[in-house]
Every structure is written in structure tokens, then in C-alpha cells.
Amino acid sequence: MRTGDSVSVLVVDDEPxxxxxxxxxxxxxxxxxxxxxxxxxAAIERLDETVDVxxxxxxxxxxxxxxxxxxxxxxxxxxxxGMVTAVAPDADVVDLPFDLYLVKPVxxxxxxxxxxxxxxxxxxxxxxxxxxxxxxxxxxxxxxxxESELADSPAYDRLRERYESVAAETDAVVDEMDVVDVRRTLxxx
Numbered sequence: 001m002r003t004g005d006s007v008s009v010l011v012v013d014d015e016p017x018x019x020x021x022x023x024x025x026x027x028x029x030x031x032x033x034x035x036x037x038x039x040x041x042a043a044i045e046r047l048d049e050t051v052d053v054x055x056x057x058x059x060x061x062x063x064x065x066x067x068x069x070x071x072x073x074x075x076x077x078x079x080x081x082g083m084v085t086a087v088a089p090d091a092d093v094v095d096l097p098f099d100l101y102l103v104k105p106v107x108x109x110x111x112x113x114x115x116x117x118x119x120x121x122x123x124x125x126x127x128x129x130x131x132x133x134x135x136x137x138x139x140x141x142x143x144x145x146x147e148s149e150l151a152d153s154p155a156y157d158r159l160r161e162r163y164e165s166v167a168a169e170t171d172a173v174v175d176e177m178d179v180v181d182v183r184r185t186l187x188x189x
Contacts, residue, residue, distance in 0.1 A: 006033040007119045012043040014060035053118045058085035080118035127170040134163035
């Protein structure tokens with residue numbers, strides 16, 4: 001997620017009135033930058049690496065939400081995805097790589113809360129990836145350089161400071177999440 005920016009949300013539904021209503025909910029709340037895609041094909045055209053969260057209907061003519069979801073994961077988009085659908089969950093959801101599932105009708109509070117949760121999940125995933133990378137670099141240098149060289153290295157000091165900063169950020173995000181959010185996020189990582 002782009003630090004300091006609003007959360008980019010793509011609302012995908014084949015019913016334009018529903019998609020626009022959800023986008024209006026998010027625009028009203030602030031902190032979200034909603035866009036609308038009317039159907040699966042439009043979603044595929046609109047999806048790119050700038051999208052942080054996708055709110056996706058499952059049952060749509062043409063490309064279904066399930067097909068859109070599989071496409072975005074297959075091409076490597078790592079945005080958080082919430083299914084917002086009238087389709088009650090069944091065992092068929094086991095293999096779908098979504099982060100959150102809402103059954104319509106969905107009201108303002110529920111949609112905004114779910115989108116906030118998805119944004120936190122996305123933020124946590126990004127922070128964990130960076131924390132892991134920085135930790136591995138620190139370990140690599142500790143394993144291959146003498147302590148005296150590390151002690152005199154401004155580059156290593158900057159790396160450790162960045163690691164500590166990101167670790168604190170990750171902890172802060174976890175403090176904002178509930179247990180279900182943390183488990184859901186860890187399952188994706």
C-alpha cells in the first residue's frame with residue numbers, strides 16, 4: 001500500500017447502481033479512493049498494481065467474480081480482495097484466494113469496516129515482506145562480515161535502523177488488527 005496515500009479501492013459489480021453506491025459509501029468515509037468497474041471484463045481492464053483493495057461481486061455475466069479473482073492472483077496482483085456477493089458461502093470458497101467475504105445486502109458501516117480491515121491486511125502484508133527482507137539482509141551481513149567491519153559500517157547501521165523502524169510499524173499494524181485479521185493475513189503470507 002502506498003504509504004501516506006489514500007487506499008485505492010476497485011468496486012466490481014455488474015449492477016452499476018450497486019457499484020456506485022458502494023463507491024459513494026467509501027468516498028464519503030474518507031481515506032479511500034474508490035473506482036468502479038461494471039463487470040468482470042471491466043475489472044480486468046482496470047486492475048493494475050496501484051489497486052490496494054478490490055471489492056468483488058461473485059455472480060456476474062461474462063467473467064464471474066471467481067474468474068476475476070483467479071486472474072488477478074495468476075498475474076501477480078497482491079491486492080486485498082473482499083467478495084461482496086449475494087452468493088452464500090459454500091465449500092466452493094475453499095480454493096478461492098480472497099481475504100474477506102460479505103453476503104449482500106451490505107450496509108454502509110459493514111462495507112466501510114470491511115474495507116478498512118482489508119486495507120490493514122494489505123498494509124500488514126507489505127510491512128511483513130519488507131521486515132523479512134531487511135532481516136535477511138542483516139543476517140546475511142552478520143554471517144559473512146567480521147563484527148569489527150559491521151561495527152564501522154554506516155550502511156549496516158542504516159539497514160538495522162530501517163529494520164527496527166519497519167518492525168515497529170508491523171507491530172503497530174498488528175495492534176490495530178483483531179485475531180481473525182491476523183490469522184487471515186498470516187495464512188496469505
